[in-house]
Amino acid sequence: xxxxxxxxxxxxxxxxxxxxxxxxxxxxGFGGDSSNLAIAAARTGARTAYVTRIGDDEFGRMFLRxxxxxxxxxxxxAVDPAAFTGAYFVFHGPQGHVFSYLRxxxxxxxxxxxxxxLELIRSARFVHASGISMAISENACDAVLAAFAEAxxxxxKISFDGNLRLKLWPLERAxxxxxxxxxxxxxxxxxxxxxxxxxxxESADANLDWAHRLGAGNVLLKLGPDGVVVSxxxxxxxxxxxxxxxxxxxxxxxxxxxxxxARLAAGDALLVAARYANAAAALATTGFxxxxxxxxxxxxxxxxxx
Numbered sequence: 337x338x339x340x341x342x343x344x345x346x347x348x349x350x351x352x353x354x355x356x357x358x359x360x361x362x363x364x365g366f367g368g369d370s371s372n373l374a375i376a377a378a379r380t381g382a383r384t385a386y387v388t389r390i391g392d393d394e395f396g397r398m399f400l401r402x403x404x405x406x407x408x409x410x411x412x413x414a415v416d417p418a419a420f421t422g423a424y425f426v427f428h429g430p431q432g433h434v435f436s437y438l439r440x441x442x443x444x445x446x447x448x449x450x451x452x453x454l455e456l457i458r459s460a461r462f463v464h465a466s467g468i469s470m471a472i473s474e475n476a477c478d479a480v481l482a483a484f485a486e487a488x489x490x491x492x493k494i495s496f497d498g499n500l501r502l503k504l505w506p507l508e509r510a511x512x513x514x515x516x517x518x519x520x521x522x523x524x525x526x527x528x529x530x531x532x533x534x535x536x537x538e539s540a541d542a543n544l545d546w547a548h549r550l551g552a553g554n555v556l557l558k559l560g561p562d563g564v565v566v567s568x569x570x571x572x573x574x575x576x577x578x579x580x581x582x583x584x585x586x587x588x589x590x591x592x593x594x595x596x597x598a599r600l601a602a603g604d605a606l607l608v609a610a611r612y613a614n615a616a617a618a619l620a621t622t623g624f625x626x627x628x629x630x631x632x633x634x635x636x637x638x639x640x641x642x
């Protein structure tokens with residue numbers, strides 16, 4: 337039996353989320369897509385662990401306390417005394433939420449194949465990373481691909497979220513490196529917006545075809561408030577979104593991925609897991625911040641039962 341259901345790899349960031357548009361009022365929280373995913377999966381009931389590097393600073397210590405409270409194993413978290421833990425600000429306006437990052441040279445960007453906790457990675461049923469995990473530095477990109485190779489060799493399933501951030505790397509490099517990760521992925525979680533940028537294609541069906549051509553086994557194409565399209569390569573199913581009182585979409589896609597993986601680890605079929613995750617992601621938009629609104633199973637089951 338594997339020790340962990342899900343091992344997630346990437347960068348945690350302390351979050352400062354604007355609570356009133358146009359005013360300098362910020363709610364301190366936590367973010368970083370791969371950390372959000374690990375917490376969402378843990379709240380759904382999965383045994384999770386996180387692989388990253390944090391600074392020897394108060395932000396890093398805040399994350400260690402958070403993960404302990406949330407039940408996320410930190411055996412794969414290294415404290416780097418020569419670097420810092422990243423942070424970001426979320427601003428809200430007419431076009432939705434906008435991010436501003438303080439992350440260049442962060443501790444997590446110093447991940448490399450040489451400092452990966454390979455035994456922990458081999459002990460997982462699912463190993464997850466994202467385009468952001470790869471984009472923060474060339475050595476972090478190499479670390480993700482090395483971790484995927486080790487995990488596959490140990491019998492794990494690979495999960496990958498495209499999470500394209502063109503402020504971090506140019507489109508052509510993103511296409512190449514994300515393509516290499518997708519080729520290894522048993523479960524690929526792109527948003528339609530990111531898929532369009534990467535593929536140059538417009539429709540959901542064309543982007544599903546593109547993802548399968550790259551080598552993805554199962555594709556869960558996220559449509560934001562419109563739900564998700566799920567494809568196993570043979571059949572495609574559209575799952576509509578849920579109407580909720582959404583105030584902040586930060587982290588909703590990460591919630592979707594974490595909840596889906598947790599339900600897959602619990603034995604759910606792909607569509608059952610996707611329907612659960614779709615409801616969880618909707619609930620994640622009903623509060624401010626990436627982590628605080630991540631729902632627990634009773635709230636998700638209640639929404640599904642309406």
